[in-house]
Amino acid sequence: MLKVFISGLEKQSGKTIISGGLAATMQSLSYSTIVYKPIQTNASMLHGFKTSPDLTVIKKFDPNIATDSTYVLQGSAPPFVSSYEDSVKIDMKTIYNDYLNADKMSDCIIVEGANSISVPIMEHCTEIDVVKALNLPLVLVINTKQTPIERALTGINYVQSNNCRLLGVILNQYDEESENLEEKYYSQILKEFVSVNILGTIPDYNKIQTFAPELLIGDILNRVDIEQIFGVKIAKLNG
Numbered sequence: 001m002l003k004v005f006i007s008g009l010e011k012q013s014g015k016t017i018i019s020g021g022l023a024a025t026m027q028s029l030s031y032s033t034i035v036y037k038p039i040q041t042n043a044s045m046l047h048g049f050k051t052s053p054d055l056t057v058i059k060k061f062d063p064n065i066a067t068d069s070t071y072v073l074q075g076s077a078p079p080f081v082s083s084y085e086d087s088v089k090i091d092m093k094t095i096y097n098d099y100l101n102a103d104k105m106s107d108c109i110i111v112e113g114a115n116s117i118s119v120p121i122m123e124h125c126t127e128i129d130v131v132k133a134l135n136l137p138l139v140l141v142i143n144t145k146q147t148p149i150e151r152a153l154t155g156i157n158y159v160q161s162n163n164c165r166l167l168g169v170i171l172n173q174y175d176e177e178s179e180n181l182e183e184k185y186y187s188q189i190l191k192e193f194v195s196v197n198i199l200g201t202i203p204d205y206n207k208i209q210t211f212a213p214e215l216l217i218g219d220i221l222n223r224v225d226i227e228q229i230f231g232v233k234i235a236k237l238n239g
Contacts, residue, residue, distance in 0.1 A: 001103060001107070001108070001109065002026070002031065002107060002108040002109070002230040002231075002232060003103070003108070003109045003110075003111070003136055003137070003230075004022075004109075004110055004111070004136060004137055004138075004139055004167070004229055004230065005111045005112075005113065005130075005131050005134065005136040005137065005138050005139070006018055006019045006022070006110060006111065006112050006113065006139050006141060007112075007113035007116065007117040007127060007131065007138060007139075007140055007141070008113070008116055008117065008140060008141045008142065008143075009116055009117060009118075009140060009142060009147055009151065009152060009155035009156075010115070010116045010146070010147060010151075011115045011116060012143065012146065013116070013141045013142060013143045013146070013147070013172060014141050014143050014172035014173065014202070015054075015112055015113060015141050016054045016057055016058065016112065017141075017172065017202065017205070017216070018139075018141045018170055018172065018202065019035055019054075019058060019110050019112040020035070020057060020058040020061040020065075020216070021061070021202070021216040021217065021219070021220045021224075022110055022220060022224075022226065022229070023035050023058060023061070023062065023065045023108075023110050024061040024062040024065065024213055024216065024217050024220075025217045025220040025221060025226065026107075026108045026226075026230075027062050027064055027065055028062075028217055029234060029237075031106075031107040031108045032066070032105075032106040032107045032108070033065055033066070033106050033107065033108040033109070033110065034065070034066035034067065034068065034102050034105050034106040034108070034109050034110070035055065035058050035065060035066070035067050035068075035109075035110045035111075035112060036067075036068050036069070036098070036099060036102040036109060036110070036111050036112070037052060037054060037055055037067070037068070037069045037111070037112045037113075037114075038069070038070050038071065038095045038098070038099070038111065038113075038114070038130060039069075039070065039071045039073065039079045039090065039095075039113075039114040039121065040052040040053070040054060040055070040069050040071065040072045040073065040114070041073045041074075041075060041076055041077070041078070041079055041082045041114055041115065042073075042074070042075070042076040043072045043073055043074050044056075045074075050072040050073075050074060051072070052067070052069050052072055054112065055067040055068075055069060060213075061213045061216065062213060066102075066105055066106060068098065068102050070094060070095050070098045071083065071088060071090055071095075073085075073086050073088065074086060078114075078115055078119045078120045078121075079114050079115070079119065079120065079121050079122070080119075080120035080121055080122055080123070081120075083122070089122075090121060090122045091122075092122070092125065092129075092130070092133055095130065095133075095134075096133060096134065099111065099134055108230070111134065111136060113127050113130070113131075114127060115127075117131075117138075117140065117155065117158075117159060118155070118158060128158075128159065128162050128164060131164055132162070132163075132164060136165075137165040137166075137167050137229075137231070138159065138164045138165060138166050138167060139166075139167050139168060139169070139170060139199060139229060140155070140156070140159065140166065140168075140169045140170070141169070141170050141172050142155075142169050142170070142171055142172065143172045143173050144171050144172065144173055144174045144175075144183050144186045145173045145183065145204070146173075148182070149182055149186060149189050149190075152186075152190060153189075153190070153193055153194055156169070156190070156194045156196055157194060160194065160196075166196070167197065167199060167228065167229060168196055168197030168198060168199040168228070169190065169196055169197070169198060169199060170198075170199050170200045170201070170202065170224060171186060171187060171198065171200070171201045171202070172202050173202070173203065173204040174186065174187075174201040174202065174203065175203065175204070176201070187201070197228070199224060199225050199228060199229060200220075200223050200224030200225055201223055201224075202219055202220075202223060202224070203219065221237070
């Protein structure tokens with residue numbers, strides 16, 4: 001079973017773009033894939049039901065991608081606060097059982113986090129505790145236009161100090177020719193100061209809702225080390 005947890009250092013890092021891109025790419029390589037999002041905040045209402053906006057976007061990349069979520073919360077605050085406002089109690093055992101059920105459904109499971117890797121989920125529990133409870137390898141998505149390098153270094157140090165299986169980072173909205181020197185040398189600084197693997201870089205797509213999914217799949221195949229992420233040699237990439 002191919003499996004990974006995708007998280008970020010803050011909201012709007014691009015987790016959904018990467019999760020959806022990885023899922024659509026694995027589907028295109030004939031791996032049945034599910035994206036499981038344990039907790040969705042900022043949910044939308046559709047016909048009287050709460051829906052996950054992130055999973056809706058992923059379905060647009062490829063409608064054949066299976067999706068599932070356990071807690072869908074309307075508030076935009078951290079899950080710990082939003083669940084209180086929605087009168088919902090988040091339970092780790094429920095998340096774990098739903099994850100196991102999702103794990104049985106496909107060849108590949110991609111678990112997407114909520115707001116960030118350090119966001120409070122429930123009492124005495126942040127998202128990094130969910131990663132450890134599910135015993136999944138972790139990939140961090142960092143938006144180079146949004147996250148200052150010092151914040152990235154602090155966040156990665158936090159993850160590494162918590163003994164997670166951090167596979168590395170994917171840099172989102174990255175421009176290696178940027179006139180902003182911090183962005184231009186972002187990957188080199190990360191490797192120098194926190195010894196982290198750069199698993200790939202993804203450019204800025206501007207309007208993710210309107211672009212062709214084939215563009216994202218092509219960039220995932222050419223710019224992201226999916227073999228290292230999933231820990232397996234993919235025959236179609238080596239034929």
